[in-house]
Amino acid sequence: MNLTTKQKQYLKGLAHNLKPVVMLGQHGLTEGVLAEIDAALNHHELIKVKVSAADRETKQLIVDAIVRETKAAQVQVLGNTLSLFRPSEEKKISLPK
Numbered sequence: 001m002n003l004t005t006k007q008k009q010y011l012k013g014l015a016h017n018l019k020p021v022v023m024l025g026q027h028g029l030t031e032g033v034l035a036e037i038d039a040a041l042n043h044h045e046l047i048k049v050k051v052s053a054a055d056r057e058t059k060q061l062i063v064d065a066i067v068r069e070t071k072a073a074q075v076q077v078l079g080n081t082l083s084l085f086r087p088s089e090e091k092k093i094s095l096p097k
Contacts, residue, residue, distance in 0.1 A: 001073040001086070007095045011046060011075045014093065015083040020050040029062050034069050041072055041086045045093050049082045 003011070021040045024033060040047045049066065053059035063082050067074050072086035087093070 003073050008075055010096050011085050012083070015046055015048060015075060018048050020048040020081060023050040024052055024062065029065055037066060037070055041070060041084060042088055045088050046085045049084060051080050051082055
């Protein structure tokens with residue numbers, strides 16, 4: 001899923017007040033964590049995930065894996081927080097053109 005710059009800016013504004021729904025722990029990215037992220041995306045469409053990694057390369061690999069496995073769009077990575085968007089069947093968030 002590709003988002004335009006305008007759509008990303010809109011989603012960043014919506015995500016600003018959100019708290020992280022899923023937090024990656026010491027075991028890293030597991031099937032259970034991916035299932036939780038998937039369920040949260042189905043319910044909320046726009047979520048934040050807290051990614052704790054030792055270095056930037058590891059964090060980027062985890063972010064890429066999450067985006068690939070959940071088929072979501074990466075809105076923003078700010079520090080250790082990843083914002084993700086994936087529209088659900090109910091279309092709770094309407095994106096600008």
